[in-house]
Amino acid sequence: MNRGRGLVQLYTGDGKGKTTAAIGQAIRAAGNNFKICFAFFFKDFEKHPTGESQILENLGITLYNVVLEYPWNKESYDYENIRQECLHALYFVKNKIYTENFDLVILDEINIALRDKFLTEDEIIDLIQKKPKQTELILTGRGATEKIIQEADLVSKIEKIKHPFDQGIGERVGIEY
Amino acid sequence: MNRGRGLVQLYTGDGKGKTTAAIGQAIRAAGNNFKICFAFFFKDFEKHPTGESQILENLGITLYNVVLEYPWNKESYDYENIRQECLHALYFVKNKIYTENFDLVILDEINIALRDKFLTEDEIIDLIQKKPKQTELILTGRGATEKIIQEADLVSKIEKIKHPFDQGIGERVGIEY
Numbered sequence: 001m002n003r004g005r006g007l008v009q010l011y012t013g014d015g016k017g018k019t020t021a022a023i024g025q026a027i028r029a030a031g032n033n034f035k036i037c038f039a040f041f042f043k044d045f046e047k048h049p050t051g052e053s054q055i056l057e058n059l060g061i062t063l064y065n066v067v068l069e070y071p072w073n074k075e076s077y078d079y080e081n082i083r084q085e086c087l088h089a090l091y092f093v094k095n096k097i098y099t100e101n102f103d104l105v106i107l108d109e110i111n112i113a114l115r116d117k118f119l120t121e122d123e124i125i126d127l128i129q130k131k132p133k134q135t136e137l138i139l140t141g142r143g144a145t146e147k148i149i150q151e152a153d154l155v156s157k158i159e160k161i162k163h164p165f166d167q168g169i170g171e172r173v174g175i176e177y
Numbered sequence: 178m179n180r181g182r183g184l185v186q187l188y189t190g191d192g193k194g195k196t197t198a199a200i201g202q203a204i205r206a207a208g209n210n211f212k213i214c215f216a217f218f219f220k221d222f223e224k225h226p227t228g229e230s231q232i233l234e235n236l237g238i239t240l241y242n243v244v245l246e247y248p249w250n251k252e253s254y255d256y257e258n259i260r261q262e263c264l265h266a267l268y269f270v271k272n273k274i275y276t277e278n279f280d281l282v283i284l285d286e287i288n289i290a291l292r293d294k295f296l297t298e299d300e301i302i303d304l305i306q307k308k309p310k311q312t313e314l315i316l317t318g319r320g321a322t323e324k325i326i327q328e329a330d331l332v333s334k335i336e337k338i339k340h341p342f343d344q345g346i347g348e349r350v351g352i353e354y
Contacts, residue, residue: 007341007352011194015333016186020201021194024229025352027204028197031228032351051208052201055236103351136352153346155339156192161332164184169330174209174280175184175202175313 006103006136007153008128012111012144015160022106022140023052026061029136034103036061041089041109041141042070050177062102066092067113079118086118090127098132105131106138115143125151183280183313184330185305189288189321192337199283199317200229203238206313211280213238218266218286218318219247227354239279243269244290256295263295267304275309282308283315292320302328 009025011018026036038061045053045065057063066089071077097105107127113119124139128151131137139152149155171177186202188195203213215238222230222242234240243266248254274282284304290296301316305328308314316329326332348354 007346009193013336015335016331017188017194017198017201017333017335020198020205022197022201023204024194024197024200024202027200027232028228028354029351031230031232034351051205053208055204055208059232149338152339153341153344154193155337156194157336157338158192158194159190159334159336161326161334162329164330167330169184174206174211177205 004134006131006134008131008151009136009138009154010144010149010152011138011140011156011158012142013156013158013160014142015158016163017158018140019108021156022108022138023056025138026056026104026106027059029104030059030061035101036104036106037064037097037100037102038062038106038108039064039066039093039097041067041107042112043109044068048177051174064092064097070112083118086113090119090123093127094130098130098135101132102135104136104138106140109141110139111141111143111148114145114148115141121145121147124148128152181311183308183311185308185328186313186315186331187321187326187329188315188317188333188335189319190333190335190337191319192335193340194335195317196285198333199285199315200233202315203233203281203283204236206281207236207238212278213281213283214241214274214277214279215239215283215285216241216243216270216274218244218284219289220286221245225354228351239277241269241274247289260295263290267296267300270304271307275307275312278309279312281313281315283317286318287316288318288320288325291322291325292318298322298324301325305329
């Protein structure tokens with residue numbers, strides 16, 4: 001379906017609401033029969049299923065794990081391996097996802113790859129600039145830089161005013177995952 | 178299902194992502210079998226269906242229009258009528274929604290009622306304080322005040338860095354509704 005030019009949306013900042021906003025956007029788009037791809041960086045939803053993943057899949061949304069688990073154990077991880085995995089993810093987005101005529105493509109937590117220096121600004125900018133013209137592209141995650149913000153058409157910075165984590169309340173099922 | 182104490186989440190600010198974050202949170206919760214109510218203030222989804230409303234309903238989420246259309250025409254609207262409608266919405270939330278054992282209740286755009294003085298701070302604080310203990314409550318909309326922020330456990334302020342409306346791009350189907 002030709003919907004005209006798709007824009008680039010960016011959700012960044014340290015508050016809760018970036019991935020959930022992308023999920024909400026996917027649901028709204030799905031209700032309008034968009035063809036949607038939700039690509040997860042650093043979230044292995046097959047190993048650690050989330051409340052949202054099964055519902056998104058049931059709605060016909062294509063899910064991809066483009067980069068597997070986040071390297072929580074900074075002392076033992078192999079930087080170069082993760083760098084290669086992220087580069088492969090860029091290749092996969094450009095050569096597979098971008099060729100499948102999606103109306104909406106979500107690259108969830110991709111900004112983390114920039115923040116943690118697994119990808120460079122230029123590599124992400126290249127990915128943004130190569131998106132198919134009609135595709136709406138959403139990038140989420142903390143760590144978006146000025147240059148990435150310049151490339152986007154819509155930017156929301158989600159500021160944490162309060163978060164229960166700071167009160168010692170841990171991750172809650174149905175809320176954080 | 179007893180999930181322990183529910184918290185109060187608040188999404189405010191002038192950027193895109195408040196309602197979509199609430200939708201995303203509802204989807205994540207639905208995937209974990211929460212019993213969910215999505216109550217809309219100032220959005221008549223039966224008259225103006227949105228992409229999300231049908232999908233939320235199909236997932237078994239209870240939808241209510243608690244206050245109908247937003248009074249766009251400021252010159253002709255009857256303030257007292259809308260004030261009464263908002264007061265009735267508070268009554269409905271407390272005496273109907275709060276008695277139905279929902280795990281998650283979303284009051285979408287309720288902050289607009291405060292911003293536009295259809296409801297007072299004290300009326301909304303009373304509503305927050307009367308929520309059932311186990312219910313997670315989400316309030317969205319611009320215009321949350323310091324006192325409302327104090328009542329919440331989680332507050333994200335979504336700052337507009339860029340929005341296509343400012344470039345003259347209007348509301349887009351599948352994206353804004």
